[in-house]
Amino acid sequence: MRVALMVTCINDAMFPETGRATVRLLRRLGVDVDFPTAQTCCAQPMVNTGYLDEAVPVVRTFVSAFEGYDAVVAPSGSCAGSVRHQHALVARRAADRALADGVARTAARVHELSEFLVDVLGVVDVGAYFPHRVTYHPTCHSLRMLGVADRPRRLLEAVRGLRLVDLPDAQECCGFGGTFAVKNAEVSVAMGADKARHVRDTGAEVLVAGDNSCLLHVGGLLSRQRSGVRVAHLAEVLAATEADAA
Amino acid sequence: MSATFLGTPPFPRAAAQALADTQLRHNLAHATTTIRAKRAAVVAEVDRWEELRLAGAAVKEAALLDLDTHLLRLEEQLQARGAVVHWARDAAEACAVVADVARAHGADEVVKVKSMATQEIGLNEALAAEGIAAWETDLAELIVQLGGDLPSHILVPAIHRNRAEVREIFRRSMAEVGRPAPDDLTDEPAALAAAAREHLREKFLRATVAVSGANFVVAETGTLVVVESEGNGRMCLTLPEVLVSVVGIEKVVPTFADLDPLLRLLPRSSTGERMNPYTSTWTGVTPGDGPQEVHVVLLDNGRTRALADQVGRQALRCIRCSACLNVCPVYSRTGGHAYGSAYPGPIGAILNPLMRGTGDPQTDSLPYASSLCGACFEVCPVRIDIPEVLVHLRSRVVDAHRGDAVPSAEALALRGAAAVLSDARRLGALERLSGRAGRLLERYGGRRLPGGRRGLGRLPGPGAAAWTGARDLPSPPPESFRAWWRRTGRHETSGSGT
Numbered sequence: 001m002r003v004a005l006m007v008t009c010i011n012d013a014m015f016p017e018t019g020r021a022t023v024r025l026l027r028r029l030g031v032d033v034d035f036p037t038a039q040t041c042c043a044q045p046m047v048n049t050g051y052l053d054e055a056v057p058v059v060r061t062f063v064s065a066f067e068g069y070d071a072v073v074a075p076s077g078s079c080a081g082s083v084r085h086q087h088a089l090v091a092r093r094a095a096d097r098a099l100a101d102g103v104a105r106t107a108a109r110v111h112e113l114s115e116f117l118v119d120v121l122g123v124v125d126v127g128a129y130f131p132h133r134v135t136y137h138p139t140c141h142s143l144r145m146l147g148v149a150d151r152p153r154r155l156l157e158a159v160r161g162l163r164l165v166d167l168p169d170a171q172e173c174c175g176f177g178g179t180f181a182v183k184n185a186e187v188s189v190a191m192g193a194d195k196a197r198h199v200r201d202t203g204a205e206v207l208v209a210g211d212n213s214c215l216l217h218v219g220g221l222l223s224r225q226r227s228g229v230r231v232a233h234l235a236e237v238l239a240a241t242e243a244d245a246a
Numbered sequence: 247m248s249a250t251f252l253g254t255p256p257f258p259r260a261a262a263q264a265l266a267d268t269q270l271r272h273n274l275a276h277a278t279t280t281i282r283a284k285r286a287a288v289v290a291e292v293d294r295w296e297e298l299r300l301a302g303a304a305v306k307e308a309a310l311l312d313l314d315t316h317l318l319r320l321e322e323q324l325q326a327r328g329a330v331v332h333w334a335r336d337a338a339e340a341c342a343v344v345a346d347v348a349r350a351h352g353a354d355e356v357v358k359v360k361s362m363a364t365q366e367i368g369l370n371e372a373l374a375a376e377g378i379a380a381w382e383t384d385l386a387e388l389i390v391q392l393g394g395d396l397p398s399h400i401l402v403p404a405i406h407r408n409r410a411e412v413r414e415i416f417r418r419s420m421a422e423v424g425r426p427a428p429d430d431l432t433d434e435p436a437a438l439a440a441a442a443r444e445h446l447r448e449k450f451l452r453a454t455v456a457v458s459g460a461n462f463v464v465a466e467t468g469t470l471v472v473v474e475s476e477g478n479g480r481m482c483l484t485l486p487e488v489l490v491s492v493v494g495i496e497k498v499v500p501t502f503a504d505l506d507p508l509l510r511l512l513p514r515s516s517t518g519e520r521m522n523p524y525t526s527t528w529t530g531v532t533p534g535d536g537p538q539e540v541h542v543v544l545l546d547n548g549r550t551r552a553l554a555d556q557v558g559r560q561a562l563r564c565i566r567c568s569a570c571l572n573v574c575p576v577y578s579r580t581g582g583h584a585y586g587s588a589y590p591g592p593i594g595a596i597l598n599p600l601m602r603g604t605g606d607p608q609t610d611s612l613p614y615a616s617s618l619c620g621a622c623f624e625v626c627p628v629r630i631d632i633p634e635v636l637v638h639l640r641s642r643v644v645d646a647h648r649g650d651a652v653p654s655a656e657a658l659a660l661r662g663a664a665a666v667l668s669d670a671r672r673l674g675a676l677e678r679l680s681g682r683a684g685r686l687l688e689r690y691g692g693r694r695l696p697g698g699r700r701g702l703g704r705l706p707g708p709g710a711a712a713w714t715g716a717r718d719l720p721s722p723p724p725e726s727f728r729a730w731w732r733r734t735g736r737h738e739t740s741g742s743g744t
Contacts, residue, residue, distance in 0.1 A: 007728075009673065013673075013722070016723050016725060016727035019727035020727065037731070037732070050641040060668070061668045140617070180616065186262040192716075228696060230696035
């Protein structure tokens, strides 16, 4: 099986440790993961702001970078969701049959990390060790667009040393929403403030989620509040081992 | 006494004002949390809820596909059963019909059943201009009307008020328009309802003309259906001699049997009840029973425009349950007034632009009033994919500005982003630049964020200021993932890659 890592532009440019953790985790599980260097972005920022024409070349780049792989793994529910649910729309806008065919082939092979681990590899215990009090925020797109359900929780529950605490109102949006965070910053922050309050109420040391975009927002609020809570991507928790802790 | 949505600023500004209203925030958080839990509990009781949703969506979809046929059938049936049918292209035509009917009977007042269509067309204001008073008889609409206020929710239009405020409004305003509130009125819900009942009863018994909407209309029988909780609707539908119903053309369903899934979906989704207390149906005129003159105004007012939009037309399936409002994290913080329409929340964010078209800055801001979290789609009883339509309408807003001589800062930013993000070499070059900045910040500046990474505080500039006003931003990492992969990753086959 030829497996490609779709690292996502935000992880590539801002959170490379998440990409490195994903590579490390997959290799530990025996997956020879490749990183097609022609990859860039899923085009969601353009699509969700309404710039469909601008999204077309980005989707073309995506399809040509990932054609030919059996599976594509993304440490992001939102970006995987964008590929699976929005690329066809962009191809229709381009009125390009070849692109639509390419999109149909690649989109179906894209898996969010927890889906890939649980459904494709069939593992729940990935051999991780993370001795911290953790709460988990299920991001909207992983939950409602992809339907990852309890996969991330099952993975976290199998991590040794990890104490998982329930997050109140977990399924409510954190308020990031892409350009929404800037175009409607006041509402975005009001939503994020409630999410941060719930996170603090859990007494957790680490807030974990499967999307660094959401964590950029909630983590930014928690940091500004000097809350003493840090954020970590699911991949980083699952990649951590006893050797790291020592 | 009447307020208007005219002049509402674009959503971000209107929302910022609403967010600062602490009473509103508190009332809304309490009300939406309560009704959300009620809905979730009664929906969970239904074994095959998803199948019921599919059935409801299918009924409405089928009706919309052949809307012209069903509407003509409806007209024929209504006329055969003694009703007068009027077609209204827009708000002004619809309001004129109602005013004409009232005038023809020498009425200077009408009693009203709660109706979204008449809110949409501004009927009360139009009638007031003709010297005809329109009395709202739904408790929450009465609160809104007496308070000189605007509705902020489809189902519970006074959701932004708490009971202490309601008591004040009743004490202050009831006397001006009829029976005063009792002197010893408390803020107990039963006492408030009793005061409203006494106040309204006089109006019910006096009125000769009633105005309603309809939740559904059945083409094959010419039957109108109103679903309500308080019984005020039934009073209006049975006591006055004349009844005028203003009905959006998308309310039609082909057959009586089509009501089945819809009448099961609606109460659970809206009030969180298994069944609503009152379901009234009437078919034309029944001699000697109920109104002896029945008018039905079939209202377009932008609905055919919405129907012409292939992605957006699904919004016309809406049965006005407001489940999407109650779960929306944006609505539950801003309330309804910020949307500048009788249709607020997620459904309003798509329905208003679909019915009005693009071009007005306030309307154009509505599709962006969402984080696209998808909670609305999840609860919608007729499966309207609201996030899909929001994204589609955003593209319509952007497309409408493609010819602008001076592109907006946002357009330039996204075009720039697209240029970088469609070419890995360009993205890599930009990351090398940001990596350099990151190395400088690592050495010389920036606060430590929780976990140890360097971070940036408040930054100037339009986008950056909006982000960093309340949120720290991590400084860029010295090395991108791409650069790390080039340097080490591709050669590693096992073990630690960091």
